[in-house]
Structure formats: structure tokens, C-alpha cells
Amino acid sequence: MAPRTLPSASMRPDALASLKVLVVDDNANVQRLICDVLRAGGVGRVETADDGMRARQTLARWDPDIIFCDWNMPVMGGLELTRSIRRAAVHPDRRVPNPQVPMIIVTAHRSQKEVEEARLAGVNEFVIKPFTPAALLSRIQLVLMKPRQFIVSEAYIGPDRRRRVELAYAGPMRRMSDPDEVVDQVERTATRETISIELEALRRLISVRGGVDRETLKMTYRVLQHTSFRARQVRDAMVERASQLLIDYVDAMGGPERCDAALLDVHFKSMGQLLDIPPERSKEAAKLVSHLAAVVKHKIGRTKKAA
Incomplete structure (x- = not known):
């Protein structure tokens, strides 16, 4: 069977069209948000369950390729569901067609003890709340492109818990004190492509959800924080500045809930244009960011005056 692929710097969302993903979460809002992100990212078939017991019923009739599952749920939580699926590798269960199905736990738990508990249960990957579209899609990429x-x-059933260490080093610049000339242009280009994919996923999410709501505004804020940080690492000053402008706007408004969806749309369009401008056209990039800064400043001024 040919390996299935996922969006990355060189892969597009249409590669996910045949993928079947089951989302298990007792929180209807989180469940819907995960489903919307997956569909926006290109996942062709998504089903849901409210707890582990209902998830097992879905397994029997649908046989998903991947399962996203909340840690804490009534009736049967994520780790208990994972253990019940893995046990079928030793004690065959017709209700579990694939005991090796990748399990991705969505949780707010972060301690080493809790991570180890989940690994012992047979979990493949984790998504920490609050999450971004890239966090969800990257976990799919890991389980499909780098299966363990x-x-x-007798002691353990699940994916090999030993993960080969892979350094993220992709160029000579690793310290913020290094001069700009040593930044690897390949690294900067790859970073821009990654940012472009995440922003496209965010745009698709907003479209799927029928517009901007509280959750997508919060997610947008987190995405731009990550974008600003990544751009700073590769000394992409214009992308960092454009990202920071929206962060400044949200902070000035007092939170995502008070932001104007129209400004968000302007920002996305400007970011898309900026990411398409090659490095040698730096003046054009600076002009675009300057215009965006003026728009943001004007919007903040009008809002404060109205208040």
C-alpha cells in the first residue's frame, strides 16, 4: 500500500481527501472545532463520538485511519479507550478492526508523569490545548509519514515509545546574536512556506465555520504568535512585523472577542501578499507592511475614540 501523505512545505491538503478520522470528545465546542480544522485542512471524512464507548461502536462499523481523542471524558476516557483498542492485538475483538490505529490524545495535561502514563497506554501522539490548525495537522503527518x-x-502494547531524536537545524543561524548575513535562505523560504500553509488552513477553517467567531479569533491570535516567533528565528523582519501588528491590535482591543473580523480579513490578505514577495523586493515588502501598520493604527484609534 502506498504511504498516505499530509500537508507540509511540499504537500497540499488534497492529499488528505481519502483519510477517515474519528474525533472523540464530550465537549461539543471542542469536538466541532477539531472537526472544522480537519475538514478545512483537507481531510475527506470525519466522524464524531461523545465518549469512548460510543467511539468503540463507531470503530466496529467504520474502521477509521486515525483517532483524535480527549483525555478526560465520562463513561470511558481517552486512555481507557486506547488501552481497550490495543488489547485487541492480543485478544482479538471484532469490534476493533485495527488494534494499531494511531491514537492522538488531545489534552491540557503537560506533566512528564501524565505523558508517561499516556505512552504506557499506547498513545501515538499528543495535541496540547489550546491548539492551532498546524498542531492538529502536524500530528497526522507524524503518524502517517513517520510511523513507529x-x-x-507482555508488558506493553502500542507504538514503539523510543523516538529517534531529530534536530530542527536547517541552516547556520541558531543564535539571535548572529549577523543577518548568516541566515540560510533555504531555511527562511521553508519557514515562509510553513507559515503560508498554516494561514491557509486558518482561512479554510473560518470559511468552514461560516465566519469569524470567538474560537477562531483566539486561534488566530495563537497562530500569529507562533508565526511571529518563527519569523524572528530566521530573521524575516517583515513577516515578523506583520504578524506582530495583529497581536498588537488584539492586545489593544483587550482580547480576541472585541476584534473586527474585517481587519482580520485585511491582515490575511496582506500576509498572503507579503509571503509571495521575493527577498530581493524588500522595498515592496516594507511598503506593504507600512500600509498594514497604518490600517491597524487607524482601526485602534477609531475604536478608542468610539469608546
Whole structure:
């Protein structure tokens, strides 16, 4: 069977069209948000369940390729569901067609003890709340493009818990004190492509949800924070500045809930144009960011005057 692929710097969302993903969460808002992100990212088939028991019923009839599951749920939580699926590798269960199905736990738990508990249960990957579109899609990419050997032993059933260490180093610039001339242009280009994909996923999400709401505004804020940080790492000053402008706007408004959706749209369009401008046209990039800064400043001024 040919390996399935996911969006990355060189892959597009249409590669996900045949993927079947089950989302298990008792919180209707989180469940819908995850589903919307997956569909916006190109996942062709998404089903849901409110708890682990209902998820097992769906497994029997649908056989998903991947499962996103909340840690804490009534009746049967995420780790208990994972254990019940993995046990079918030793004790065959017709209700579990694939004991090796990748399990991605969505949780606010962050401690080493809790991570180890989940790994012992047979979990493949984690998504920490609050999450971004890139966080969800990157976990799919990991389980499909870099699958780990499935282990069946007396002590453990699940994906190999040993993960090969992979450094993110992609160029000579690793310190913020390094001069701008040593930044690897390949690294900067790859970073721009990654940012472009995440912003496109965010635009698709807003479209799927029928407009901007509280959750998408919060997610947009987090995405732009990440974008600003990534741009700073590769010394992409214009992208960092454009990202920071929206962060400044949200902070000035007192939170995502008070932001204007129209300004968000202007920002997305400007970011898209900026990411398409090649490095040698730096004056054009600076002019675009300057115009965006003026728009943001004007909007903040009008809002404060109205208040």
C-alpha cells in the first residue's frame, strides 16, 4: 500500500481527501472545532463520538485511519479507550478492526508523569490545548509519514515509545546574536512556506465555520504568535512585523472577542501578499507592511475614540 501523505512545505491538503478520522470528545465546542480544522485542512471524512464507548461502536462499523481523542471524558476516557483498542492485538475483538490505529490524545495535561502514563497506554501522539490548525495537522503527518513499529509484549502494547531524536537545524543561524548575513535562505523560504500553509488552513477553517467567531479569533491570535516567533528565528523582519501588528491590535482591543473580523480579513490578505514577495523586493515588502501598520493604527484609534 502506498504511504498516505499530509500537508507540509511540499504537500497540499488534497492529499488528505481519502483519510477517515474519528474525533472523540464530550465537549461539543471542542469536538466541532477539531472537526472544522480537519475538514478545512483537507481531510475527506470525519466522524464524531461523545465518549469512548460510543467511539468503540463507531470503530466496529467504520474502521477509521486515525483517532483524535480527549483525555478526560465520562463513561470511558481517552486512555481507557486506547488501552481497550490495543488489547485487541492480543485478544482479538471484532469490534476493533485495527488494534494499531494511531491514537492522538488531545489534552491540557503537560506533566512528564501524565505523558508517561499516556505512552504506557499506547498513545501515538499528543495535541496540547489550546491548539492551532498546524498542531492538529502536524500530528497526522507524524503518524502517517513517520510511523513507529507496533510492539506487542507482555508488558506493553502500542507504538514503539523510543523516538529517534531529530534536530530542527536547517541552516547556520541558531543564535539571535548572529549577523543577518548568516541566515540560510533555504531555511527562511521553508519557514515562509510553513507559515503560508498554516494561514491557509486558518482561512479554510473560518470559511468552514461560516465566519469569524470567538474560537477562531483566539486561534488566530495563537497562530500569529507562533508565526511571529518563527519569523524572528530566521530573521524575516517583515513577516515578523506583520504578524506582530495583529497581536498588537488584539492586545489593544483587550482580547480576541472585541476584534473586527474585517481587519482580520485585511491582515490575511496582506500576509498572503507579503509571503509571495521575493527577498530581493524588500522595498515592496516594507511598503506593504507600512500600509498594514497604518490600517491597524487607524482601526485602534477609531475604536478608542468610539469608546
